[in-house]
Amino acid sequence: xxxxxxxxxxxxxxxxxxxxxxxxxxxxxxxxxxxxxxxxxxxxxxxxxxxxxxxxxxxxxxxxxxxxxxxxxxxxxxxxxxxxxxxxxxxxxxxxxxxxxxxxxxxxxxxxxxxxxxxxxxxxxxxxxxxxxxxxxxxxxxxxxxxxxxxxxxxxxxxxxx
Amino acid sequence: xxxxxxxxxxxxxxxxxxxxxxxxxxxxxxxxxxxxxxxxxxxxxxxxxxxxxxxxxxxxxxxxxxxxxxxxxxxxxxxxxxxxxxxxxxxxxxxxxxxxxxxxxxxxxxxxxxxxxxxxxxxxxxxxxxxxxxxxxxxxxxxxxxxxxxxxxxxxxxxxxxxxxxxxxxxxxxxxxxxxxxxxxxxxxxxxxxxxxxxxxxxxxxxxxxxxxxxxxxxxxxxxxxxxxxxxxxxxxxxxxxxxxxxxxxxxxxxxxxxxxxxxxxxxxxxxxxxxxxxxxxxxxxxxxxxxxxxxxxxxxxxxxxxxxxxxxxxxxxxxxxxxxxxxxxxxxxxxxxxxxxxxxxxxxxxxxxxxxxxxxxxxxxxxxxxxxxxxxxxxxxxxxxxxxxxxxxxxxxx
Numbered sequence: 001x002x003x004x005x006x007x008x009x010x011x012x013x014x015x016x017x018x019x020x021x022x023x024x025x026x027x028x029x030x031x032x033x034x035x036x037x038x039x040x041x042x043x044x045x046x047x048x049x050x051x052x053x054x055x056x057x058x059x060x061x062x063x064x065x066x067x068x069x070x071x072x073x074x075x076x077x078x079x080x081x082x083x084x085x086x087x088x089x090x091x092x093x094x095x096x097x098x099x100x101x102x103x104x105x106x107x108x109x110x111x112x113x114x115x116x117x118x119x120x121x122x123x124x125x126x127x128x129x130x131x132x133x134x135x136x137x138x139x140x141x142x143x144x145x146x147x148x149x150x151x152x153x154x155x156x157x158x159x160x161x162x
Numbered sequence: 163x164x165x166x167x168x169x170x171x172x173x174x175x176x177x178x179x180x181x182x183x184x185x186x187x188x189x190x191x192x193x194x195x196x197x198x199x200x201x202x203x204x205x206x207x208x209x210x211x212x213x214x215x216x217x218x219x220x221x222x223x224x225x226x227x228x229x230x231x232x233x234x235x236x237x238x239x240x241x242x243x244x245x246x247x248x249x250x251x252x253x254x255x256x257x258x259x260x261x262x263x264x265x266x267x268x269x270x271x272x273x274x275x276x277x278x279x280x281x282x283x284x285x286x287x288x289x290x291x292x293x294x295x296x297x298x299x300x301x302x303x304x305x306x307x308x309x310x311x312x313x314x315x316x317x318x319x320x321x322x323x324x325x326x327x328x329x330x331x332x333x334x335x336x337x338x339x340x341x342x343x344x345x346x347x348x349x350x351x352x353x354x355x356x357x358x359x360x361x362x363x364x365x366x367x368x369x370x371x372x373x374x375x376x377x378x379x380x381x382x383x384x385x386x387x388x389x390x391x392x393x394x395x396x397x398x399x400x401x402x403x404x405x406x407x408x409x410x411x412x413x414x415x416x417x418x419x420x421x422x423x424x425x426x427x428x429x430x431x432x433x434x435x436x437x438x439x440x441x442x443x444x445x446x447x448x449x450x451x452x453x454x455x456x457x458x459x460x461x462x463x464x465x466x467x468x469x470x471x472x473x474x475x476x477x478x479x480x481x482x483x484x485x486x487x488x489x490x491x492x493x494x495x496x497x498x499x500x501x502x503x504x505x506x507x508x509x510x511x512x513x514x515x516x517x518x519x520x521x522x523x524x525x526x527x528x529x530x531x532x533x534x535x536x537x538x539x540x541x542x543x544x545x546x547x548x549x550x551x552x553x554x555x556x557x558x559x560x561x
Contacts, residue, residue, distance in 0.1 A: 029252070029314060036307075056296045064303025068333065071310055075326055126293060126353060 004048055011048075015041035032070045039063050050123040169356075170276070171284035183279050188269075191288050195268055199428040200230040206482045213486040234421060242417035247317030256315060257419045260308030260426035264433065267301040270294040271436045272359045272445050274466040285356060286446075286467065294355040295347065298437065299340055302392060306332055308426065309401075313411035324410035327493075328394060328401040334500040335391040335398075338384055341508030345381025346374045346441045348516055359445035375442040380511045382442045384504050389434040391500065393427065395481060397488035400496060435477040439470060446470040506546055510539040 014037065021034035039062040046055035133141055171180060204219065204227055211218025219226030244253060274286030291297050306329050313325020350358045362373050375382045391398040402410040412423045439445055448469030450461040491499070514535045521531035 027249075029249070029311075033252070033311075052291070053293050053296065056293055056300050059300040060296065060303055064300055064306070068303070068306055068310070068329070071314070072326070072329065072333075075310075075314060075322065123292070 007048055008045065011041045011044045028074050029071065032067055032074065035070075036063055036067050039067070049118075050120045052123055053126045053129055169285050169287070169290045171282050174282075179280050180282060183282060183284060186279075187284075187288050191268065191273075192265060194273075195265060195429055195432065196425075198432050199425055200234070201227070202428055202432060202478060203230040203233075205478070206485065209479070209482045210486045213483075237421040238418050240417040242419055243414075245317055245414050248414065249315040249317065252311050252315035253414075254419075256308050256312035257415065257422040257426070258308075259311065260305060261422050261429070263301045263305040263308065264426040264429035267298055267305075268429070268433045268436065270297055270355050271433070271440055272356050273470055274446050275462060277462050286463075287356065290354060290356045293353045295343055295353045295358075298355075299336075299343070302332075302336065302339070305426075305430065308423075309411050312415065312423070316411075316414035318414060320407055321411050321413045324401060324407045324413065327407070328411050331394065331398065331400065331496060331500075332392055334497060335388045335504070338500055338504035338508050339388040339392055341505065341512060342381045342385035342388060343441065345378050345384070345508065345511050345515060348512060348519060349374060349378055355440050355445075359440055359447065362444040362447050364444065364447040364449060369444075369447070373442065373444045373447075378442065378511075378515065380507065381515075382438075384508050384511070385438060385442070388500070388504055389438065390481065390484065391496070393430045393434055395431055396485040397491050398496060399490060400493060431481060432474070432478065435474045435481070436470075438477055439473040443473050444469075448472075502550060506543060510543055513542075514539040 018034045018037035018041070022031045022038065025031050025034065039058065043055040043058040043063075046052075046058060171183060174180075207229070208218045208226070219229035222228040222232045244250060269288035270291055272285060272287040272290075276283060276285055278284075309328045309332070310325050313321040313323075313328070316322070346358070347353065350361055352358060352361075358374075363369065370376070390396075394401040401407075407413075412420055415423060446466030446469050448465065450456065450465045454460050517535040517538075518528070518532055521528060521535075
């Protein structure tokens, strides 16, 4: 378990540093690349928890699709590229808001789990995961799907000029 | 524990020998891929030359077989220029992303059967992940970064245009590519490449019918088309359309960095052929030599590898043939094919084979279920095609 703890801290520190990089860098593409490191770190933490399926889905969806679309958006639109001064006057409010978010999440996690230990005997099998999603949680799953579909259609409606 | 859930090598105690075996396998697979790329480039140039009644490379080594090696050495000693407007760190990073993902994707391919090295049982395969196919899809998704960042970081227009075009193409075909794989997965019921290969194991000529190319023929065709489009090879090589884009996303790259892109591209092609063999053509399955001992070195080591390489070579010859004979698609044709045909067909195929599999498990009358589900699939396809606006209407609308 010691090795897992060491690995956790190494990955966690790398994630925090890159997360700071995301908001500190003035280059939008670099920010997206820092975000990739944060997301990859999350995937690595999942692997430490023996949740291999979730880890690779994280890589596939977030790194392989979401950030790619960010980059696509940055390249295709006339967004500022290069080292421009992107700061604005919202520095302080943003700092307070993110601090509040960190506080809330930490309080929630400590309240929910505290010192309890999660024992992992073996990696979760993908078939168990899929039958959970498609039997037990089918209604929330479908609800989320419809929400995403609505967002998709909405985006097309907004983007179409005619 | 996790990385090699299926590999007997990693299920016991991990000692120095095991680590050495894993390192040895990694080096061997990397060397195998490098040599394969070198030979493939030579083979491609030679075959295309034959098809065009030319001689092709014939100076370096016997039959010019060392031509790619000579080219590689030449590129290695060339100057590596970096444009002034380039984003230097990203510019240096991009080729290695391409190479890394291309190599990692190959690590899940079962090259041979189970063998014994230094007293340890192991698979002739670098890593047998329980979610191997997912790993493959993740790697082909990450491969996009190499292309995208290379074009963007070059800091000039043609590479940027080339990389946007390339990534749009790869993103579009990734959908059809993934769905074609799902067409096999619903039949195999597993995500591990080793388990998929085991389901197609050779037990006689009859086991040809268990190779997924037969029960999942539609998925096989979709897979081949979208795999070639994914790797940007002719007739889908719009990414390198010289007369439109100068050289595509790697226009600004020179020397060894350019060579790395080139290498990654052909590695991807070989990996795709290897995956097609793994998923649809039984991987290393094939008849062994009956007159030799079934447990001897030839039948456990050599024959599975031989069958694997032979099948991959047939597919690779197919890619050369396509390159020599087909003209490049137009961009709108490319998008039409991907979005309006392949994705639809793949979706319908997954639905139809899903119905058939459920029918088989539930004991429905297959003589009724199979034609009905096929008819239903064709019906959906017809409705979808009929509801699409045709080109002249679209043009009118835009004008």
